[in-house]
Amino acid sequence: MKEENKDLNQSMPAFDLKMEVEKLLHDNNLNFCFECGKCSAVCPMLDFYGEYNYDRSPRGVVERLSLDPEKIDDESLWYCLTCQACTFFCPSGIDFQSFMTGLRELLLNNGFKKHAFFCSVCGNYFMPKKELEYIKKILDGRRSCDYLYVCPECRKKDYAEIFHRVAHWPKQSIKTA
Numbered sequence: 001m002k003e004e005n006k007d008l009n010q011s012m013p014a015f016d017l018k019m020e021v022e023k024l025l026h027d028n029n030l031n032f033c034f035e036c037g038k039c040s041a042v043c044p045m046l047d048f049y050g051e052y053n054y055d056r057s058p059r060g061v062v063e064r065l066s067l068d069p070e071k072i073d074d075e076s077l078w079y080c081l082t083c084q085a086c087t088f089f090c091p092s093g094i095d096f097q098s099f100m101t102g103l104r105e106l107l108l109n110n111g112f113k114k115h116a117f118f119c120s121v122c123g124n125y126f127m128p129k130k131e132l133e134y135i136k137k138i139l140d141g142r143r144s145c146d147y148l149y150v151c152p153e154c155r156k157k158d159y160a161e162i163f164h165r166v167a168h169w170p171k172q173s174i175k176t177a
Contacts, residue, residue, distance in 0.1 A: 039086035
């Protein structure tokens with residue numbers, strides 16, 4: 001049995017998951033969307049990924065999950081950059097970034113991990129795989145690519161340890177978050 005399938009079998013029942021998605025939709029005011037399209041117009045996904053796909057757009061995600069909140073094991077939910085552009089321009093005050101962050105947390109907690117990337121040091125969720133793939137493509141194998149696999153907290157700790165070693169400070173004085 002694959003690890004992904006094992007995770008799915010241990011997740012919450014579909015009915016509970018559907019209710020959790022509906023709660024996230026409500027809590028982040030997604031029911032106030034009046035389909036003006038400003039979120040999709042300002043979304044940088046086109047520039048970032050090189051193509052526009054309605055299913056991946058903020059409006060497309062809201063529409064699909066509002067109509068069928070059970071279809072959540074979909075890669076299109078992992079394209080959002082959580083940049084807040086859509087939230088900033090939304091005349092209805094929809095907090096799409098918080099919704100996507102909450103949705104991904106719900107997905108991860110219920111075993112939907114195949115579209116997520118995890119820190120190579122601590123193992124915590126770091127970013128969507130699609131986002132990592134794009135950044136790797138842009139960096140094209142440069143040395144800085146090594147840090148792509150490490151979350152900001154682990155990078156900060158590594159930097160602090162190197163800095164203190166270079167400064168010849170005693171190890172017990174190292175304080176990290």
